[in-house]
Amino acid sequence: MDLRDEDLTSLANSLAELVGAPITIEDPQSSVLAYSHSLEADRSQAVDDARITTILGRQVPPHYRALLDDAGVYAQIARSHDVVTVDLPGSGMTQRAIVAVRDDTGTLLGSVWAAVPSGLTDAQRQTLLAGAPVVARGLVRERQRADSSRRRTVEVVEALLRGGDDAAQAARSVGLRMPCTALVLASDRARDSVPAHRAGAFVLHLAAVAPSATAAQVDEVVYAVVSGDEAGASRLARDFLARTRGPLVIGVGRTVDTAEAIDVSARDADAVVRAVRRRGRTGVVETVRGVLADVVALRASDALAGYEEFSPLSSLERFDAEHHADLLESARAYLAHGGDVAAAAAALHVHPNTLRNRLRRASQAAGVDVDDPDTRLLLGLALKLRDLDA
Template sequence: MGEESASAGGAAVTLRSLLAFEDGHALRLLCAPAAPGTVVRRIAVGLDDLRPGQEGVLLLAVGAAPVAGTVREAARRGACAVVLGEADEGLVPAARDAGVALLARAEGTGWAEAAALLRSALSYVGAGRVEDAGPPPDPEAAPSLAVLAARVAAYVKGSITIEDTRLRVLAHSATGPGADALRRTVILGGRVPDWRVAELRRSGLLRALWTSPDVIHRPADGDSPERLVVAVRSGREVLGSIWAAADGAALAPDAARHLRTAAGLAAPLLVRERLRESGTAHRREAALRGLLHGLGDLRTHAWSLGLSPDAPCAVVVAERRPAGRSQDRSLDVLVLEISALRPGTGVLRDGDRLALLLAGEGAAADHERAVRAVVRDLDAAVSSLPDAAAVWLGVGPVVVPEEAAWSHERAGLVVRALREREARALAAGRPRPLRSSDAAGVGASLEVLRLLDAVRPVWESGAGPVHDLVRADLAGGGELVRTLAVWFETGHDVTEAARRLLVHPNTLRYRLGRVRERYGVDLDDPDSRLLLALAVRLAAPPAS
């Protein structure tokens, strides 16, 4: 039989908070509910367990036929969500029409396991032990961090806060009578306020924190007391930070030493805090990946990320030049910067590339301006890093969540255009162009790349003199292809092309003569010249 929700005496339990409790391996969300804040009050097992007049029932469809009629009947009897024995995408339209969520057991998960998981989640979340968008906390983690904060405060003779990389307060020591107003604001708000984050960024302290291995000292300034801060790391990964503030008196002379020791002790506790959030992170990453690549049910992905259907969104792609140095941290710093600038930004990392989904509210034009400001800040952050690899930032258009894949595609094309422009500028001895832009900033280059991508399969399946030339020359080192590329780029200017190639103009003329004599390609014929120009641009594999 079904069981009543613990929410009767505690917090309201939404479907999103219920799903955040588990790690995404037992239940699969096929279709989001019509109402984003759908409340679950009870779990029912089988259609016969649905009681007339009730609402907010999550039905485990045990023994029911997996047909559209089952979904519609469950909705009629008050179900807000239906869990199927196995995934059936064909029932999604019926669920949408009925306004209910549709889930399925993962392979290898039995009904008893699914029921036990959901009942535990309903009891746990309803008791108020977990926020709507967060997973259940590890009961050991927060007290341990709090004890550490109290002990360190006693050693350094000041006040302590332990924060994650999003500048949320995970633990703090007791607040004394001499605590400054900023510390009280941070503790009461549960995170560093936006104005303070902006100040830390402007002063360079935040960037120094994420990149420096040692304790950073900030002297007293007006009403702001002396502060020490150190990053908590696991290897090269930054997990958070520990802040010490003078609390009515000077910090202990050896406070920095105690803070360094505390950072080492805090690392495993913050790793545990990260693991506590892994269930929600797993679901968010799967939803974000689906949304950015246009895979699966896009409305359901947007719902899982907490996005309203008409929220303005834009995708920013950041791509690092392959560093060849394992210590390059440019993308790591970008992730930390965006976490501080806009908490909640969707971040997807694949090798040397980041995709950022920035969602907002209000008009698209306002969000577009906000995104441009964020990109300027990110560009400034990574440009200031010493010896960091080059990073290009491409901005996609503002769209609704279901069109995020298009914004992602355009942002990626902008990055490719920026990279190619920089390569051409360097080859021509011109100043390096900007490394961040939107589609308007790269002009026709964007459409040229789209056309090249479209024509590539046609070229690769073709044959003839131009194909023979390109394939044979690339097999021999590609000297002729590189020569033609520069010749086309300079508008057939032999003198300028020879200068860029560091050869005599007669050498260049000789190479062009070989195109006709050896391969029979007439450079005076406009069709042959057009095909050869395309072939040269397509000679290298497309950038992903």
């Protein structure tokens, strides 16, 4: 039987016929890439709990994976060029015969698993060994197709992020309906990338619950554009984080009515992620309106970069350091209580006149008049940024 041009599912079915046993083809992470549907093979062999749960979940269940790992099966597969057999009585898994699948360079691409409850015959062993290179070519073809599809998706997402005519054309090409909202899935730390398996899970989640969504990993984060408003996008995001574990955050941008404006929504989502990270939060979904004060403060801090030495915060810090004073905390309390001297003094546990003297000293000696609107704006912004870092 010539198997060279068959897809993975057809390969699994053909191998099941030749081996006389149910077959699964798995990747190195134990995800199921294909499995046999051959009724003749399935009738002739017992289909156990391990096979059923693996196929239903498209992944070897954690408890079976742990059993196999403890038995050294995965290590054997990684180093062996022969068929590996495993028998774990009482585990719910009948005897298995496994052959590694490698490309021409010897890189492990996956493995073929056959359920052989009566033991492996020499003929079955030879068939599995002969079939492994054929499966390898099939996996390489599938990977190439997947890579090509992934590149096309990344190109579409990048076009959407540019906004304008490019975004409009990209939106039409994938049937993205308006209005729409951009999301960003990111690690909770700026220096870390979203792991590939979590990025893939997010893309699959959106494909399942929002078929018109377009999503792809771009550099360290995953960008997604979904049809619908901010509230709907937030629900999709929260549902994903509820299903997965990991140090992740999701920023949700504003809803836009045209594809040309998707870049605006994406910039919002980026800014939300930056604000959430600055607070040290994790496992959260936030919208631009939910963290607007932080977003605006961080954007203002970019504009103030290079002018820090002239800020009222720096002036008060220098004065306090040189004179062992408490002018900064006094000014902070005064602003925090909306200019109410009595309330601010109570918070500081000092007499109101003491606070008035400190504020007068801040104005006359340090040059920081907290009753001046511009000074209050700059000082309040600097304190807001200080709080974000805290």
